[in-house]
Amino acid sequence: MDFVLTDDHAAMQQALRGVLASRSPLAVDPDGGHVVDRTLWAELGAMGVFDASGLGLTEAVIVFEELGRAAVPGPVVPTLLASGVIDGAAQGTTVVGCTTASTPALVEHLTDLDVLLVDRGSRVESVTDLPAGSVAAEPLDPLTPVWRVERLPDAPSVEMPASWRSTGGLLGAAFQIGLGQTALDLVVGHALHRRQFGRAIGSFQAVKHLLADAAMSVEVARAAVHAAAVTVDEGGPSTRLVAGARVVASAAADRACRAGIQVHGGLGFTWDLDAHRLLKRSWVLDAAFGGVDAALLEVAGTL
Numbered sequence: 152m153d154f155v156l157t158d159d160h161a162a163m164q165q166a167l168r169g170v171l172a173s174r175s176p177l178a179v180d181p182d183g184g185h186v187v188d189r190t191l192w193a194e195l196g197a198m199g200v201f202d203a204s205g206l207g208l209t210e211a212v213i214v215f216e217e218l219g220r221a222a223v224p225g226p227v228v229p230t231l232l233a234s235g236v237i238d239g240a241a242q243g244t245t246v247v248g249c250t251t252a253s254t255p256a257l258v259e260h261l262t263d264l265d266v267l268l269v270d271r272g273s274r275v276e277s278v279t280d281l282p283a284g285s286v287a288a289e290p291l292d293p294l295t296p297v298w299r300v301e302r303l304p305d306a307p308s309v310e311m312p313a314s315w316r317s318t319g320g321l322l323g324a325a326f327q328i329g330l331g332q333t334a335l336d337l338v339v340g341h342a343l344h345r346r347q348f349g350r351a352i353g354s355f356q357a358v359k360h361l362l363a364d365a366a367m368s369v370e371v372a373r374a375a376v377h378a379a380a381v382t383v384d385e386g387g388p389s390t391r392l393v394a395g396a397r398v399v400a401s402a403a404a405d406r407a408c409r410a411g412i413q414v415h416g417g418l419g420f421t422w423d424l425d426a427h428r429l430l431k432r433s434w435v436l437d438a439a440f441g442g443v444d445a446a447l448l449e450v451a452g453t454l
Contacts (some may be wrong), residue, residue, distance in 0.1 A: 196243020219329020
């Protein structure tokens with residue numbers, strides 16, 4: 152199994168990185184709960200970012216790692232999963248969210264959505280007449296606003312691929328790798344320039360070990376996610392690989408983001424630094440598509 156990016160993969164990665172480099176999604180100030188940049192969404196759609204029919208899972212995890220590096224806000228994973236099922240999703244002109252049926256239901260990005268997929272276990276419904284709700288005053292991630300909806304309306308069912316939940320979990324894992332990489336880039340830059348006792352703090356052994364462990368975790372997680380994606384595309388047995396990749400990516404993102412906060416010291420906990428925002432976004436992804444705990448149990452069940 153070859154994890155070296157092809158020329159096409161590298162070109163796709165660089166093109167997407169160039170588009171996202173001109174924006175600073177983490178600096179977005181949610182206005183009425185709105186965080187989705189519709190112009191960016193359409194631009195990403197034109198690049199094929201949301202078109203599942205045009206991307207194999209191997210290409211998709213490369214794309215979602217780049218989205219994670221930029222911490223792009225909004226329901227990027229559900230929108231890709233809905234391509235081919237919901238009109239406009241593949242083009243980025245329709246923003247699609249997803250929630251699990253419950254009473255009450257928690258819906259992310261409600262005011263930015265055009266369509267809400269409701270996972271009822273045995274079926275998935277497509278809600279276009281979006282319900283009202285009360286916004287959570289303190290969401291975990293400030294760029295993932297959450298609404299409490301007392302009752303979700305009944306809606307027509309849509310035919311989702313059998314593997315849509317596991318695919319969503321793996322794409323979320325790829326996004327977490329991007330978050331972890333950005334946290335590492337931030338903290339390494341800080342460690343090289345911040346000086347104490349006449350030396351860059353990155354020269355201190357304790358800091359070196361902390362960042363080396365975090366970097367190793369991110370690289371291992373990247374390999375795990377790529378291996379799972381390639382195996383799925385090649386039709387091999389992938390249940391344990393996909394679930395395991397999700398567990399490893401969650402742990403890697405957590406370690407890298409926490410290291411970023413720690414090495415920045417007191418600054419790491421302030422709103423002026425993005426490290427804590429990256430960590431909170433990773434925690435939000437941990438709960439999506441069944442959750443990381445369920446993935447861990449799935450791995451255990453295959454042993």
